[in-house]
Amino acid sequence: MVEEVQNKIDTEEEYTINMGPQHPSTHGVLRFVVSLKGEIVKNVQPHCGYIHRGIERMCEKLTYQQIIHLTDRMDYLSAHINNAAVCLTVESALDIEVPERVKYIRTIIEELNRIASHQLWWCAFGMDLGGLTCFFYGLRDREKILDIFEESTGGRLIQSYNCPGGLMNDIHPNFQQKVKDFIKYFRKVLPEYDQLLTGNVIFQERTKKVGYISKEEAINYGLTGPSGRGSGFACDVRKRAPYHMYDKVNFKEILYTEGDTLARYKVRIDEMWESMNIIEQLIDNIPEGDFAVKMKPIIKLPEGEFFQRVESARGELDVFIVSDGNKNPYRVKFRSPNLVNLSAINIMSKDQKIADLVAISGSLDLVIPCMDR
Amino acid sequence: MTNEQLKEKVLSLYSGAQIAEGKQLLTVTVPAEELYSLAKKLKESDDTAFDYLMCLSGVDYPTNLGVFYHITSTKYNHSIALKTTTADRVNAEVDSVYSLWKSAEYHEREVYDLLGIKFTNHPDLRRMFLDDDWVGHPLRKDYSDPLNIIER
Amino acid sequence: MNFNIYDFTSFNQWIDNYLYTSLSPFWALIVEMTIIGLVFLTGYALVGLFLVYLERKVCALMQNRIGPNRVGPFGLFQTIADLIKLLLKELISIKQADKLLFNLAPFIVIIASFLCIAAIPFAKGLHAMDFNIGVFYVMAVSSMGVVGILIAGWSSNNKYSLIGAMRSGAQIVSYELSVGLSLITMVVLAGSMQFSTIVEAQSDGWFIFKGHISSVIAFIIFMIASTAETNRGPFDLAEAESELTAGFHTEYSGIKFAFFFLAEYMNMFIVAAIAATVFWGGWMPLHIGGLDGFNHVMDFIPPFVWFFGKTFVIIFLMMWFKWTFPRLRIDQLLTLEWKYLLPINLLNVLLMALMVLMGWHF
Numbered sequence: 001m002v003e004e005v006q007n008k009i010d011t012e013e014e015y016t017i018n019m020g021p022q023h024p025s026t027h028g029v030l031r032f033v034v035s036l037k038g039e040i041v042k043n044v045q046p047h048c049g050y051i052h053r054g055i056e057r058m059c060e061k062l063t064y065q066q067i068i069h070l071t072d073r074m075d076y077l078s079a080h081i082n083n084a085a086v087c088l089t090v091e092s093a094l095d096i097e098v099p100e101r102v103k104y105i106r107t108i109i110e111e112l113n114r115i116a117s118h119q120l121w122w123c124a125f126g127m128d129l130g131g132l133t134c135f136f137y138g139l140r141d142r143e144k145i146l147d148i149f150e151e152s153t154g155g156r157l158i159q160s161y162n163c164p165g166g167l168m169n170d171i172h173p174n175f176q177q178k179v180k181d182f183i184k185y186f187r188k189v190l191p192e193y194d195q196l197l198t199g200n201v202i203f204q205e206r207t208k209k210v211g212y213i214s215k216e217e218a219i220n221y222g223l224t225g226p227s228g229r230g231s232g233f234a235c236d237v238r239k240r241a242p243y244h245m246y247d248k249v250n251f252k253e254i255l256y257t258e259g260d261t262l263a264r265y266k267v268r269i270d271e272m273w274e275s276m277n278i279i280e281q282l283i284d285n286i287p288e289g290d291f292a293v294k295m296k297p298i299i300k301l302p303e304g305e306f307f308q309r310v311e312s313a314r315g316e317l318d319v320f321i322v323s324d325g326n327k328n329p330y331r332v333k334f335r336s337p338n339l340v341n342l343s344a345i346n347i348m349s350k351d352q353k354i355a356d357l358v359a360i361s362g363s364l365d366l367v368i369p370c371m372d373r
Numbered sequence: 374m375t376n377e378q379l380k381e382k383v384l385s386l387y388s389g390a391q392i393a394e395g396k397q398l399l400t401v402t403v404p405a406e407e408l409y410s411l412a413k414k415l416k417e418s419d420d421t422a423f424d425y426l427m428c429l430s431g432v433d434y435p436t437n438l439g440v441f442y443h444i445t446s447t448k449y450n451h452s453i454a455l456k457t458t459t460a461d462r463v464n465a466e467v468d469s470v471y472s473l474w475k476s477a478e479y480h481e482r483e484v485y486d487l488l489g490i491k492f493t494n495h496p497d498l499r500r501m502f503l504d505d506d507w508v509g510h511p512l513r514k515d516y517s518d519p520l521n522i523i524e525r
Numbered sequence: 526m527n528f529n530i531y532d533f534t535s536f537n538q539w540i541d542n543y544l545y546t547s548l549s550p551f552w553a554l555i556v557e558m559t560i561i562g563l564v565f566l567t568g569y570a571l572v573g574l575f576l577v578y579l580e581r582k583v584c585a586l587m588q589n590r591i592g593p594n595r596v597g598p599f600g601l602f603q604t605i606a607d608l609i610k611l612l613l614k615e616l617i618s619i620k621q622a623d624k625l626l627f628n629l630a631p632f633i634v635i636i637a638s639f640l641c642i643a644a645i646p647f648a649k650g651l652h653a654m655d656f657n658i659g660v661f662y663v664m665a666v667s668s669m670g671v672v673g674i675l676i677a678g679w680s681s682n683n684k685y686s687l688i689g690a691m692r693s694g695a696q697i698v699s700y701e702l703s704v705g706l707s708l709i710t711m712v713v714l715a716g717s718m719q720f721s722t723i724v725e726a727q728s729d730g731w732f733i734f735k736g737h738i739s740s741v742i743a744f745i746i747f748m749i750a751s752t753a754e755t756n757r758g759p760f761d762l763a764e765a766e767s768e769l770t771a772g773f774h775t776e777y778s779g780i781k782f783a784f785f786f787l788a789e790y791m792n793m794f795i796v797a798a799i800a801a802t803v804f805w806g807g808w809m810p811l812h813i814g815g816l817d818g819f820n821h822v823m824d825f826i827p828p829f830v831w832f833f834g835k836t837f838v839i840i841f842l843m844m845w846f847k848w849t850f851p852r853l854r855i856d857q858l859l860t861l862e863w864k865y866l867l868p869i870n871l872l873n874v875l876l877m878a879l880m881v882l883m884g885w886h887f
Contacts, residue, residue: 220474305395333428
């Protein structure tokens with residue numbers, strides 16, 4: 001039996017409610033113990049671990065190629081980016097230079113993954129605020145990306161397309177054409193998102209000045225990804241520590257300084273536009289070449305510590321591998337962007353309404369399996 | 374700052390630091406009791422300004438437990454890794470860096486949960502993922518669970 | 526017997542006469558009430574089921590989907606299948622709940638909405654009761670529903686339910702004012718609270734045209750307030766599934782849940798019917814003063830087609846709101862009512878009174 005953790009209650013008038021682990025707005029098995037005074041949130045205490053699978057422990061028993069398939073299952077909405085994080089760590093540890101073609105394809109698929117993730121976030125955010133129609137608009141477009149993934153990688157949600165040294169297999173011949181078609185289509189329908197939600201008066205009222213966090217606090221709390229950039233924290237790893245092709249393409253780092261829920265929303269919408277720009281710069285120029293470098297069947301990393309940052313759709317994902325020279329890593333640590341972003345929810349939602357708490361946790365775009373690992 | 378300059382700077386702040394040139398980052402090894410003061414100096418010094426804690430990870434070594442702090446500066450965009458090891462595995466204690474970087478709160482709770490390193494001065498050191506009455510710390514190499522972990 | 530789909534007065538008269546001549550007055554009254562009760566109960570269930578189906582189809586239309594299409598032609602029997610499912614479901618009883626109130630609440634909610642239908646004129650001569658205070662009666666009876674919702678939230682012994690019920694209480698009590706005042710605006714124009722008189726007064730033009738500015742303002746306010754009063758999106762704070770799981774009916778299951786569900790849809794039908802009657806002329810065909818030929822063509826369409834047509838157009842509007850807008854927050858909801866709708870409404874009543882006095886209406 002789990003002992004019920006009582007929140008600190010300041011006055012007699014406060015009471016606690018349990019949001020989760022089964023609750024429509026926590027998007028999974030996250031549990032908030034919320035102290036309320038009437039409708040006003042006084043304290044939020046997140047309880048994680050309902051989907052803790054011990055991925056880090058499992059990794060210690062697996063080879064590097066096998067780890068790839070576990071990272072998919074962490075942040076399943078940016079599975080490809082998670083894979084790339086481990087691959088980049090292994091490649092940089094072994095000083096392997098992957099072919100240009102691999103870098104191009106990885107970048108394109110990563111950006112497609114980012115768009116798909118933001119689309120699903122948009123669906124869920126609309127639902128959190130009570131606009132149920134958003135869900136179907138977002139999924140309609142996300143389906144097209146998943147089709148592209150399915151054709152080239154064999155997987156829709158979780159692809160395991162990366163492997164240390166390159167890619168599992170080459171892209172499908174239709175890949176370029178399909179991506180170009182999708183960009184053309186999505187440029188046309190993305191304004192619909194704004195028409196349906198962004199411009200709505202109720203939506204603006206619900207999100208403006210809600211869940212404010214300043215830039216200094218965002219840095220201190222480690223709020224990364226679109227959530228951090230909504231506060232003006234220039235935390236885009238693609239700019240700060242470029243990997244893949246990100247130092248060769250032109251793209252803006254989206255920054256808003258308002259620090260509220262609306263700013264975080266706008267960052268993600270603008271990022272979808274920016275991701276399309278990145279893809280358009282690359283899609284026509286994919287160089288010919290191998291899709292992977294030949295690797296030994298058993299990879300042994302040299303002794304030491306290896307650290308790699310990547311920008312997942314939700315924020316900074318760090319992989320930290322300690323190796324003792326064996327075929328298995330000695331210790332793997334994934335720095336989950338969600339877990340760190342979650343730590344700021346208490347100050348963001350203090351003295352706001354319970355409906356705002358839903359909006360704020362929606363705007364952080366939490367993926368629980370990534371948090372619990 | 375370049376790695377060379379950082380190296381000099383760290384040594385000027387704490388002369389006992391052992392610095393290893395890693396693949397990308399400098400790894401500065403300091404004793405557990407010196408870690409907090411060095412981290413504080415690195416954060417507050419104007420020319421280093423390490424204001425953002427990227428990652429805090431615990432590692433289980435055969436004789437002791439280690440904690441890695443990957444910190445970076447949003448102003449200068451330079452990064453460094455701090456490493457500390459506890460004296461032994463039973464009473465593993467490290468000073469909490471929560472007062473420097475708030476993001477350490479959850480990181481430290483996670484490390485406490487999975488590796489059993491106690492962070493002194495942490496405001497709310499509870500288990501993060503596991504039940505409060507869980508016995509043992511699953512990320513330790515000597516942790517065994519005959520039901521769920523199959524040893525090969 | 527003289528059955529006429531344009532005028533039910535003589536048909537009703539004939540039934541009435543037949544019963545009173547063949548039975549003693551007491552039994553005639555009992556039989557009459559039973560017949561009316563049965564007819565209304567059947568109609569209530571049918572309209573409710575159809576509205577659920579309609580909502581799904583409209584929702585599907587808004588969301589790029591097809592909607593129910595498997596059970597029966599165009600999925601028409603889907604809601605009947607759902608009803609059977611709900612009837613067969615287990616009634617979960619809550620250990621800590623207040624048993625009496627918990628069981629009573631769905632009935633209060635459904636009775637409140639059922640009583641309202643009595644006053645609605647479906648066609649000429651087709652209504653259960655033609656009160657001289659019809660508008661007042663509907664207002665009074667419809668506000669009883671909130672008691673049921675409050676009881677449901679309180680007796681469930683669930684914090685979500687309680688928050689939902691309290692929200693609902695605050696919301697309905699506030700928006701009742703706007704509904705009442707916007708109806709009073711129209712009563713000022715009609716000079717009567719009797720629905721039959723109100724409809725007859727619109728024979729040369731619906732009130733929304735007759736009262737122009739003031740009527741349009743009253744209509745918009747009525748639409749907003751009545752959507753709020755029926756707890757529908759974007760004002761569905763009492764349920765607010767993303768915040769409060771299901772609000773006041775979280776703990777209800779089976780047929781008790783179905784009662785709340787049905788009552789919600791019937792309340793929507795009732796407010797739409799009242800809006801259609803008071804603003805759009807109820808069963809009165811579209812008449813334009815002076816154009817006799819046009820008026821005759823319009824007269825050819827039976828009144829109940831007009832009535833249901835108008836009602837469903839308004840219901841479609843309300844569904845459109847629900848599936849397009851995000852939900853408001855409770856403080857914004859109350860701000861909207863007390864700071865905007867209520868003052869505008871009070872001024873609007875004055876404006877309408879002035880218009881009637883000075884004869885500025887058509």
